Amino acid sequence: MRIGIGNKCFIRxxxxxxxxxxxxxxxxxxxxxxxANAKYRKINAITLESQVLxxxxxxxxxxxxxxxxxxxxxxxxxxxxxxxxxxGFLAGSTSANTNSGLLxxxxxxxxxxxxxxxxxxxxxxxxxIVCKVIENGIRVTYFFDTYxxxxxxxxxxxxxxxxxxxxTAQILENGTEYMLLSVSVAPxxxxxxxxxxNGYLFVPTxxxxxxxxxETADGARHYVGxxxxxxxxxxxxxxxxxxxxxxxxxxxxxxxxxxxxGIIEQGAGAAEIEAxxxxxxxxxxxxxxxxYVRGYDEFLYVAQGSTxxxxxxxxxxxxxxxxxxxxxxxxxxxxxxxxxxAKKYREYLKQNSKLTASGDxxxxxxxxxxxxxxxxxxxxxxxxxxxxxMTTFAQVENIISQLNxxxxxxxxVRLLGFGDNGVSAGTIAGGKKYPSIYGSKTQLNSLQxxxxxxxxxxxxxxxxxxxxxxxxxxxxxxxxxxxxxxKRIVHYSVSPIKIQDKxxxxxxxxxxxxxxAAKIALKKAEKYKNTAVSLSSLGYTAFSxxxxxxxxxxxxxEADVTKIIESFKAKGIKTAVASANSYAASAADMIxxxxxxxxxxxxxxxxxxxxxxxxxGYKDMYTEALNLxxxxxxxxxxxxxxxxxxxxxxxxxxxxxSDELDIYEFYGxxxxxxxxxxxxxxxxxxxxxVYSAVKDAEIINYExxxxxxxxxxxxxxxxxxxxxxEKKVESPAGTLxxxxxxxx
Numbered sequence: 107m108r109i110g111i112g113n114k115c116f117i118r119x120x121x122x123x124x125x126x127x128x129x130x131x132x133x134x135x136x137x138x139x140x141x142a143n144a145k146y147r148k149i150n151a152i153t154l155e156s157q158v159l160x161x162x163x164x165x166x167x168x169x170x171x172x173x174x175x176x177x178x179x180x181x182x183x184x185x186x187x188x189x190x191x192x193x194g195f196l197a198g199s200t201s202a203n204t205n206s207g208l209l210x211x212x213x214x215x216x217x218x219x220x221x222x223x224x225x226x227x228x229x230x231x232x233x234x235i236v237c238k239v240i241e242n243g244i245r246v247t248y249f250f251d252t253y254x255x256x257x258x259x260x261x262x263x264x265x266x267x268x269x270x271x272x273x274t275a276q277i278l279e280n281g282t283e284y285m286l287l288s289v290s291v292a293p294x295x296x297x298x299x300x301x302x303x304n305g306y307l308f309v310p311t312x313x314x315x316x317x318x319x320x321e322t323a324d325g326a327r328h329y330v331g332x333x334x335x336x337x338x339x340x341x342x343x344x345x346x347x348x349x350x351x352x353x354x355x356x357x358x359x360x361x362x363x364x365x366x367x368g369i370i371e372q373g374a375g376a377a378e379i380e381a382x383x384x385x386x387x388x389x390x391x392x393x394x395x396x397x398y399v400r401g402y403d404e405f406l407y408v409a410q411g412s413t414x415x416x417x418x419x420x421x422x423x424x425x426x427x428x429x430x431x432x433x434x435x436x437x438x439x440x441x442x443x444x445x446x447x448a449k450k451y452r453e454y455l456k457q458n459s460k461l462t463a464s465g466d467x468x469x470x471x472x473x474x475x476x477x478x479x480x481x482x483x484x485x486x487x488x489x490x491x492x493x494x495x496m497t498t499f500a501q502v503e504n505i506i507s508q509l510n511x512x513x514x515x516x517x518x519v520r521l522l523g524f525g526d527n528g529v530s531a532g533t534i535a536g537g538k539k540y541p542s543i544y545g546s547k548t549q550l551n552s553l554q555x556x557x558x559x560x561x562x563x564x565x566x567x568x569x570x571x572x573x574x575x576x577x578x579x580x581x582x583x584x585x586x587x588x589x590x591x592x593k594r595i596v597h598y599s600v601s602p603i604k605i606q607d608k609x610x611x612x613x614x615x616x617x618x619x620x621x622x623a624a625k626i627a628l629k630k631a632e633k634y635k636n637t638a639v640s641l642s643s644l645g646y647t648a649f650s651x652x653x654x655x656x657x658x659x660x661x662x663x664e665a666d667v668t669k670i671i672e673s674f675k676a677k678g679i680k681t682a683v684a685s686a687n688s689y690a691a692s693a694a695d696m697i698x699x700x701x702x703x704x705x706x707x708x709x710x711x712x713x714x715x716x717x718x719x720x721x722x723g724y725k726d727m728y729t730e731a732l733n734l735x736x737x738x739x740x741x742x743x744x745x746x747x748x749x750x751x752x753x754x755x756x757x758x759x760x761x762x763x764s765d766e767l768d769i770y771e772f773y774g775x776x777x778x779x780x781x782x783x784x785x786x787x788x789x790x791x792x793x794x795x796v797y798s799a800v801k802d803a804e805i806i807n808y809e810x811x812x813x814x815x816x817x818x819x820x821x822x823x824x825x826x827x828x829x830x831x832e833k834k835v836e837s838p839a840g841t842l843x844x845x846x847x848x849x850x
Contacts, residue, residue, distance in 0.1 A: 151236040151237055151238040151245065151247055152236055152237065152238070153171070153234075153235070153236055153237065154169055154171055154236075154237035154239070154244075155171045156168070156169060156170050156171040156172065157169055157171075159239060159242075159243055159244050159261075159263070160242040160243055160262075160263040161181075161263075162263065162264075162265055163181070163265070164180070164181060164182065164265060164266065165178055165179060165180060165181060165263060165268070165436075166178075166179040166181060166263075167179075167242075167243060167244075167261065167263035167268060169237065169244055170192075173188075173190060173192065173195045173205070174190075174207060174225070174226075174229075174235050174246075175188050175189055175190045175192060175195070175207055176188065176189050176207065176244065176246070176261045176268075176292070177192065178263075178268045178295075178434070178436075180436060182438070183364070183438070185364060185436075187295055187366055187434065187436065188294065188295065189207040189208075189261075189270075189291070189292035189293070189294060189295055190204060190205050190206065190207050190226075190293075190294055191204035191205065191294045191297065191388060191390060191392075192294075194388065194390075201226075201388070202224040202226045202227035203224065203387075203388065204294065204388050204390075205226040206224035206225045206226040206227070206293065207225055207226075207246070207248075207259075207291075207292065207293075208225040208246075208248050208257060208259060208289060208290070208291060209222060209223065209224055209225070209289070209290035209293055209396075210222070210223040210225075210250065210253075210255065210257065210286060210288070210289055210290075211223075211286075211287045211288040211289075211290070211396065212253055212255075212284050212285070212286060212287065213284070213285045213286075213287050213402070213419060213421045214283065214284060215282065215283055215284070215285060216283060218418040218419050218420065219418070219419065220287060220419060223250060223253065225248050225250075228250055228252065229248065229249070229250065232250065232251045232252040233248065233249040233250045233251045233252070234249045234251075235247070235248055235249070236249070240260065240262070241262075242262050242263045242264075243260060243261045243262035243263055243268075244260075244261050245258050245259070245260050245261075246258070246259050246261065247259075253281060253283075253284040253286075254278075254279065254280040254281035254284070255277070255278065255279055255280075255281070255284065255286050256277065256278040257272065257277050257278075257286070257289055258272070258273065258276050258277070259271070259272055259289075259291055260272075260273075264433070266435060267433045267434055267435040267436075268433070268434050269371070269431055269432070269433045269434075270291045270292050270295075270431070270432050270433075270434070271372070271429055271430065271431040271432075272289055272291060272397060272399075272429070272430045273428075273429045273430075274399045274425050274426055274427055274428050274429070274430065275425075275427040275428075277399060277425055279425070285400070285421050286399055286400070286425065287398065287399070287400060287402060287421055288378075288396045288397055288398040288399060289396070289397050289399065290380070290394055290395070290396045290397070291394075291395070291397065291432065292394065292432070292434070293392065293394040294390070294392050294394070295366065295368070295394070295434050296357060296358055296359040296366050296367070296368055296392060296393045296394060296434070297359055297390045297391065297392035297393075298319050298359040298360065298361045298390065298391050298392075299319070299361070299389060299390055299391075300319050300320060300321050300384055300385070300386070300389055300390060300391055301319075301320070301321075301389070302319060302361035302362065303361065303362040304360070304361065304362050305318070305319035305320070305359075305360065305361045305362075305391065306318050306319050306359075306360050306383075306391075306711075307319065307357075307358070307359050307360075307381050307383055307391055307392075307393045308356075308357060308358045308359075308360065308367070308393070308444045308447060308714075308716070309329060309331075309352070309357055309379060309381050309393060309710070310352050310353060310354040310355075310356055310357065310379070310716060310717070311329075311331060311350045311351065311352055311704050311705050311707065311710070312349075312350030312351075312353070312701040312702075312703050312704045312705050312713070312717070313350075313700075313701050313702055313703060313704060313713055313714065313715050313716060313717045313718060313748065314444065314704060314713065314714040314715060314716025314717060315704035315705070315707070315710040315712070315713060315714070316444065316710065316711050316712045316713075316714055317329070317381055317383040317391070317393075317709060317710055317711060318383065318384070318711045319359075319361075319383055319384060319390075319391040320384060321384040321385075321386045322384055325384070325386060326382050326383065326384050326385040326386065326387075327382070327383045327384055327708075327709035328380075328381070328382050328709065329380070329381045329382075329707060329709045329710070330378055330379070330380040330381075330396075331351070331352045331378060331379055332351075332352065332377075332378045332660075333352050333355050333370065333374045333375065333377045333378060333379060334351065334352065334353070334355075334374065334375055334648035334660060334663065334687045335351035335352065335646065335647070335648060335687070336351070337401075337648065337649055337650050337659075337660055338571070338587075338595070338597075338614050338647050338648070338649035339587035339588070339589060339595045339614050339649040339650045339651055339652075340401070340402070340403060340404070340589060340590070340595075340649075340650065341403040341404065341405055341589045341590075341591075341593060341595065342403075342404050342405075349703075349705040349706045349707070350701055350703060350704060350705030350707075351646070351685075352379055353685075353686065353687050353688060353691070353717060354451065354687075354688045354716070354717065354720065355369060355370035355371075355374035355377065355688060356368065356369050356370070356447060356451050357379050357381070357393045357394075357395070358393065358437075358444070358447050359391065359392065359393055360442060360443055360444065361442075362442070363438065363439055363442055364436070364437075364438060364442050365436070365437040365438075365441070365442035365443060365446065365447070366434055366435065366436050366437065367434070367435050367437060367447040367450060367451075368393075368394075368395060368432050368433065368434050368435075369432070369433050369435065369450075369451060369454060370395060370430075370431070370432050371431045371432070371433050372428070372429055372430055372431035373397060373428055373429065373430035373431065373659075373661050374664065374688075375648050375659065375660030375661050375662065375663045375664060376397055376398045376399070376426070376428070376430060376659035376660055376661040377395050377396065377397050377398065377430070377432075378395070378396045378398070379393065379394075379395055379396075380393070380394055380395070380396055381393035381394075383709070395432050397430040397432075398659045399425045399426060399430075399659070400421050400422045400424065400425050400426060400590070400658050400659065401421065401422040401589075401590035401650050401652060401658040401659055402419055402420065402421045402422070402590050403419065403420045403421075403589050403590045403591050403593075404418075404419050405418060405419075405420075420590055420591045421590055422590040422591075422652055422655075422658045424655045424658070425655070425658075426655050426656060426657075426658040426659055426661060427655060427656065428656070428659075428661050428662075430661075435450055437450065444714055444716055445719065445806070445807055445808065447716070448716050448719035448720050448805075449719070449806075451720055452719070452720045452721075452804075455688075455692055455720070460689075460692045460693075461692045461721075461724055462724065463723070463724045463725075464695040464696065464724065464725055464726060466563070466680070466695065466726070467561070468518070468726040468751065468801055469515065469516060469517050469518045469562075469563075469726075469751065470515065470751055470752065470788065470793065470794045470797040470798065470801075471515070471517050471518075471728070471751055471752040471753070471754065471784075471787075471788055472517050472518040472519070472520065472698060472728040472751060472752070472753050472754070473505075473506065473509070473517045473518075473519055473520075473753075473754050473755075473756055474519075474520045474521075474522050474698065474731070474753065474754070474755045474756070475497045475502050475505075475519065475520070475521055475522065475755075475756055475757065476496055476497060476522055476523045476528075476529055476755065476756075476757050476770070476772075476775065477495060477496065477497055477498075477521060477522070477523040477524035477525075477528060477529070477544055478493045478494060478495050478496060478523055478524065478525075478527070478528025478529065478541075478543060478544070479493070479494060479496055479523075479528045479529055479530075479761050479764040479765070479766050479770075479772070480492065480493050480494075480527065480528055480530055480764070480765045480766065481494055481761065481763050481764055481765060482763075482765055491765070493526065493527055493528045493541070493543065494528075494543065494761060495543045495544050495759075496528075496757040496758060496759050496760070496761055496764075496772070497544075497756070497757050497758040497759070498543075498544050498545045498549070498758070499544055499545035499549040499550045499552075499553045500545050500549045500552070500553070501758040501759075502519070502521065502553055502758075503549075503552060503553040503556050505756065505758065505777050506519060506556075506557075506560075506562065507556065508781070509781075509784065509785070509788075510560060510562075512781075512785045512789070513784075513785050513788040513789040514789070515788055515789075515794065516560045516561060516562045517562070517754075518562065518563045518565070518696065518726070518728070518751075519557065519562055519563065519564050519565065520565040520567060520640050520642075520682065520698055521564070521565065521566050521567060521640075522567045522640070522642065523567070524536065524540060524544050524566070524567070525537055525540075525541075525568075525569070526541055526575070527574065527575065528766075529766060529770065530574065530612075530766065531569055531572035531573050531574045531612040532573065532574055532575050533573060533575045533577045533578060533580075534569075534570055534573045534577070534578055534580050534615070534623045534626055534627075535568040535569065535570055535578075535623065535626045535627040535630055536567075536568060536569060537577070537578075538578060538626065538629070538630055538633075539630070539633075540634065550634065554635065554636075554637075558637075563638050563680060563696070564636075564637070564638055565638040565639060565640035565680070565682045565696070566631065566634070566636045566638070566639055566640065567639075567640035567641070567642050568627035568630065568631075568639060568640070568641060569642070569643045570615065570620070570623040570624055570626070570627050570641065570643070570644055570670075571614060571615055571620075571623075571643040571644055571647045571649075572597075572612045572613070572614060572615075572643055572647075573612060573613055573615065574611065574612040574613065578626055579622075580615070580619065580623065582594070582596070582613045585613075585615065585616050585619045586613035586614055586615065586616060587613075587614045587615065587616050587617060587649055587650070587651040587652075587653070588616075588651055588652035588653050589652060590650075590652055590658070591652075592652055594613065595613065595614050596611040596612070596613055597611060597612055597613075597614070598611045598612075614647075614649055616651055616653055617649070617650070617651035617653065617654075617657040617663075617666065618651070618653055618654070618657075620666055620670070621666070621669065621670065624670040624673060625673075627639065627641070628673060628674060628677065628679075631674070631677075631679055632677065636679065637678075637679060637680065638679060638680040638681070638682065638695075639674055639679050639680070639681055639682070640681075640682040640683070640684070640698070641670070641671065641674075641681060641682070641683055641690075641694075642682075642683060642684035642685075642698065642699075643684075644667055644670065644683065644690065645667070645683025645684050645685065645686035645687065645690035645691070645694065645697075646683070646684060646685040646686055646687060646690075648660040648663045648687060649663070663689075664687075664688075664689035667687075667689055667690050667693070668689055668690075668692075668693045671683075671690065671693040671694055672693065680695045680696070681693070681694045681695050681696070682694055682695060682696035682697065682698060683696075683697055683698070684697070684698040684699040685698075685699040685700065685701065685730075686700075688720075691721055691725060692721075694725070695725070695726070696725065696726045696727075696728075697721070697725055697726070697727045697728070698728050698753060699728070699729075699730045699731075699753065700717065700718070700727045700728060700729060700730070700750065700753075701717070701730065702715070702729055702730075702741065702744040702745060702748050702750065703744075712810075714808060715747070715748040715749070715805065715808055715818075718748045718749055718750065718805060719804075719805045719808070722749050722803070722804060722805045723801075723802055723803050723804045723805075723821070726751060726801075727750055727751060728750065728751040728752065728753040729741065729744075729745045729750050729751070729752055729753040730753055731753050731754055731755035731775075732745070732752055732753065732754060732787075733754050733755065733756075733774055733775065733780045733783065733784075734755060734771050734774050734775070738783065739844070739845040740830065740845060742787065742791075742793070742845065743828050743829065743830050743845040743847065744828075744830070745793075746793060746796055746797075746826065746828050746847045747808075747816045747818050747826065747828040747830070747847070748818070749797075749800055749801070749805055749818060749820070749826075751797065751801075752787065752788075752793070754780065754784055755775055756775050756776070756777045756780060757772060757775045757776060757777070758776075758777055759776070760772055760773060760775075760776050792847070793847075795849075796826055796847065796849050799822075799824055799849060800820045800822070800824055800826065800849075802822075803820035803821045803822040803824070804820065804821040805818060805819070805820060805821075806819050806820065806821050807819040811827075811837065811838075813829075813831070813835035813836065813837075814829060814830045814831035814833075814835060815827055815828065815829050815830070815835055815837045815842065816828050816830065817838070824849055824850075825839075825849065825850055826847060826848070826849045827839040827842065827847060827848050827849070827850075828842075828845075828846075828847040829842035829843065829844065829845060829846050829847070830845065831844065831845075832844045832845070838850075
């Protein structure tokens with residue numbers, strides 16, 4: 107017997123067995139749930155060395171196995187973008203904040219609190235990262251053993267971008283103590299050095315907002331907001347409504363001659379955008395997206411005997427089964443700006459058949475008429491609420507005929523609050539008929555005939571999202587959306603001058619019943635021969651519904667709303683929306699109540715007309731009511747510089763005992779008080795001439811000049827200069843007085 111050779115063979119056999127055990131552990135997992143490789147870890151992948159993954163004529167996508175980072179390299183400039191702060195890693199940084207390619211928001215089911223988990227700090231001792239090369243990219247799976255959660259992320263190179271996707275159906279959860287709420291992918295893909303020349307972040311709140319990258323004495327400035335606004339079907343313990351919501355699923359970072367923007371191409375309704383500017387600890391500013399994989403509620407828990415509440419959270423039981431995708435597009439040279447981002451997003455919408463021109467002859471101004479309001483009367487000591495008319499059909503016809511006669515231009519018209527509960531939510535679509543308080547059918551027909559002869563678009567508004575009365579097959583107790591903890595969502599108008607009446611709370615329609623509600627509104631429009639319908643609340647409201655996991659987040663709201671708008675168009679009915687999210691604005695013919703502000707956020711440095719750049723020349727857009735603004739002249743100047751049509755909101759009669767006086771500024775809406783200002787603006791201010799010259803063109807550039815003057819350039823060669831100050835200033839178009847404008 108050859109003892110020496112036998113020992114060597116034995117050692118080799120032991121080594122082979124050890125390797126096989128390691129591979130079995132990696133690929134198939136292990137039955138012992140106490141080990142790091144718990145049985146939930148089953149994936150066909152390996153640890154991967156650094157290598158190039160894919161190339162095309164513009165870019166190279168590669169994996170750095172030392173940094174556990176995905177790199178996108180421009181073959182044109184050599185610039186590298188990464189999911190981590192790659193320059194910092196190469197310089198020796200060990201910060202978990204900047205070296206983590208994936209962040210998780212975890213719900214602790216015992217403490218009912220959320221925690222942020224970073225891959226760089228958690229995985230080395232309590233997890234692993236394994237990879238699988240896929241077509242044109244890589245799938246990186248992050249295992250967090252402490253939390254028994256694994257998240258796969260796909261990075262795929264495209265000709266002009268890289269897409270980052272999470273298929274939530276492939277996320278693994280094996281524990282009960284921790285539940286995954288959201289993931290933040292590629293947190294530093296959109297980043298810029300604080301000291302970069304002309305460096306800034308773009309965030310799409312309202313019309314659009316800029317956050318300068320430069321460090322300030324106040325330190326880092328932080329913003330986070332839900333795409334498409336706060337979830338209307340989420341329970342919250344306090345008022346979380348932002349001044350201006352995020353309407354578009356885009357964001358970006360800019361420095362001189364180079365920029366990168368993100369477009370949330372799938373699952374934008376399940377996302378929020380987070381930005382941090384001027385972070386002096388990292389030396390960088392960044393904007394990223396958090397993708398929610400399940401719904402959640404927030405509420406105050408007050409212990410027995412305590413007077414103070416503790417904010418706690420609950421999450422939905424299951425993860426929704428969707429793919430969430432963010433695409434990152436580098437931009438160069440003259441396109442390396444928010445203007446270039448608007449151009450790219452507009453092209454994206456057009457290429458995907460989501461944006462077409464409305465094609466109608468537009469009016470330079472619109473008028474929204476409010477129909478009814480509720481008043482509470484006491485009958486034998488018992489309070490009784492009824493709806494009374496502030497404006498009737500006959501009064502609408504009289505007012506618009508006067509405006510048409512005075513200035514020679516007819517407005518676009520929207521009738522809002524002409525349902526069975528006035529401006530408050532009532533029956534779905536305001537009921538199946540128009541109440542007699544607004545006039546007879548003959549008067550309605552007369553109004554419609556006048557508008558048709560005068561070329562006026564007359565939009566009848568239908569609220570199919572909010573309702574307070576069970577009728578027409580819709581029950582508040584059965585057909586309203588469920589929160590994450592299976593409670594029927596009900597909102598209440600909180601008034602400081604009266605006791606809150608919970609019987610008047612309004613519900614949010616179930617996502618399953620939304621299409622059915624739209625059919626009620628469509629039948630009503632056909633019954634009354636309405637040629638145009640406004641779906642205001644549908645355009646600006648995004649919401650979830652715990653009735654089914656496909657609705658656990660606001661995911662899919664885009665497709666639901668687009669389908670409804672298309673159903674009206676299929677019947678030859680024009681559509682309008684208000685303060686609209688991107689998907690509704692793209693699908694509708696007209697947009698009311700478009701903001702010219704980025705919101706009252708101290709973290710923002712300036713407002714820009716990004717929203718208008720995307721839709722100008724394709725959709726008729728009207729501002730929020732000028733007659734209700736704090737400064738009429740300032741709002742008019744902004745409207746001109748943004749290429750907007752003007753909006754006004756009017757009533758015929760002021761109701762002094764209205765129950766809604768604490769919500770609506772009815773005192774500023776009376777037509778007799780507003781007529782002179784409206785007519786002088788339309789007939790003699792020069793506004794109509796500017797609007798008519800640019801209404802069909804795209805905005806190709808917008809910039810601030812010295813002295814408070816802005817310059818807006820259009821694709822037809824026209825430039826508009828606007829003075830936004832109360833002082834006389836010089837501009838390339840000559841001397842401009844306070845809030846004056848000129849074009850050349």
